[in-house]
Amino acid sequence: MKSIERNQIYTRAMAFHIPINSQQQSASKWLLFLGLILSAYMITLQPVMAHGEKNLEPYVRMRTIQWYDVQWSKQKFNVNDEVIVTGKFHVAEDWPISVPKPDAAFLNISTPGPVLIRTERYLNGKPYMNSVALQPGGDYDFKVVLKGRLPGHYHIHPFFNLRDAGQVMGPGAWLDIAGNEADFTNNVQTINGEMINMETYGLGNGIFWHSFWALLGTAWLLWWVRRPLFIARYRMLQAGLENELVTPLDRNIGKVILVGVPVLVFAFYTMTVNKYPKAIPLQTSLDQILPLSAKVNAGVVDVETLRAEYRIPERAMKLSLKIKNGSDKPIQLGEFATGSVRFLNKAVPVPEQSNAESVVAAGGLSLDNPAPIQPGEQRTVLMTAGDALWESERLDGLINDADSRIGGLVFFFDPEGERYVSSITAAVIPKFN
């Protein structure tokens, strides 16, 4: 009987044991498979180089800051060398209603940390250090002087931080900084004439004062920690031995702290005030810089947008434009720029504007009537800007925006290379087939 029972138990155990083994094997296979996938994934990992330039809604990128002519003075340089980025931008007249007006905007540089430092910045030729109020419809040119700090290969953009709106990226460029990080210097002259090294200024002093107070704090902690702490003190407190837990010496030390620390604090404070009598509060003004005289919509070539259609299957924006040539020479439409994407008309020689890494659709622009518009002539033209860039640059997301209006700049050229720039804007009608 016992033998039968033993057999039954053994059989039952085996019956349970075998499936468990099978499950373990199955799980092992899955884990091995997942491990292989993970390994393959890890091997093919690439560093991320984007800055979220396509992240902002298309209508914000197309109808706020309209960048053009962005140039870098050089793209390969050494630590301590200066590099200058210059360019122009038009602040769209058709500023989106959902984006706060640019009452405080900050021309910034997208970098992976301060691998460069910004030494100077100009707007319309005027140096400025703070944020600035921009005027919709205004034209501006800018210049930012940077200095190489950390060697490396970096993708850098000029961009605007717009208060309560986000970052509107300008065209980017790859910069190569060579040399030795340890060679970097950044000296600034104070108003008193003292030359200070910004990399180390105040560091030793800060460490000294932190160490000084840390020493006193540690002494106070050790004064108590050297004695039995939690269980022993809890028992004594429960036993009514409170007076033995804080001794007269402890109290005297407490009194010294109570008087001595504030005295020390105010003595050191007074010493510092006397040492830096000309200290001023942090500065926080908003710079006021007026726009340039009109560069876009300067009154020579007038453009009115009659209709805009986006053909989804063709990835093509078709704009019907009423153009009036007020110049004394025939003009041709050579370029349409929107959201840092440039559509070029192959039939018109467009002078190279930029060595920044513009996203260009060479030959992406075509007209139903390519003949030059004669002086004084008014013509309605169907302009087609077609390229997969609408999709890859995530500008076609416009059809999913709450504010599906397009904005951009059109560039006209006369035979002598003179350029006329106009801004256009229109509601976009999607065409799904």
Next chain:
Amino acid sequence: MSANPSTRTFRPYTGEKARIARAYDYLVLVLALFLFIGSFHLHFALTVGDWDFWVDWKDRQWWPAVTPIIGITFPAAVQAVLWTNFRLPLGATLCVACLSIGTWIARIFAYHYWNYFPINMVLPSTMLPSALVLDAVLMLSNSLTVTAIFGGSAFALLFYPSNWPIFGMFHVPVEAGNSQLTVADMFGFQYIRTGMPEYLRIIERGTLRTYGQVAAPLSAFFSALICTLMYTLWWHIGKWFATTRYLKRI
């Protein structure tokens, strides 16, 4: 341990019991160190945040108001536990020391080595003088009310003067771009922060203009008033969260 031993029958631990109790002390201290370095530092970074991160945020109006108000929270809560149950007047100093350790680690490794900012641009402030005085007031008064009013006020009022020796030199004026800046403002301009445009700084904003250019003392007294309330609130939060029921079972 018996629940309530009387004074007459109380016998201190000796031998093995004493050694185990001491080992328990060290265990709790090490755990507390990591706990407060992590939690207080996180709390501080999420609330005081940029005012403590950047040298060009340490203004005379918001910085001396916000920092002590947030800084007194954990010290009050830990004092409530350590003083009420153990008569240990080191809660504030312990918390602030842990905060300092966490802050320095973050500034050196996260801000300097990871994000390339010079350490002098991200020097933390110190609240250790304030914490020492807060501990001393509690020990000498043995009173929540007195500590909240006088200790809390001292905690706030000492903050700005105790940090001026560290940051005063960053307020030396510099002429740049046809304007006057401080050295601290120059750091903000030169060392590029893509997510931190100048207009985001909340400095010298508001209507604290009644006393002209003496914004710092006014801010400090405002902070002192709020600190007395924050101290009381966080003392009770500390008492609410803490328990000694496990000690009673020993």
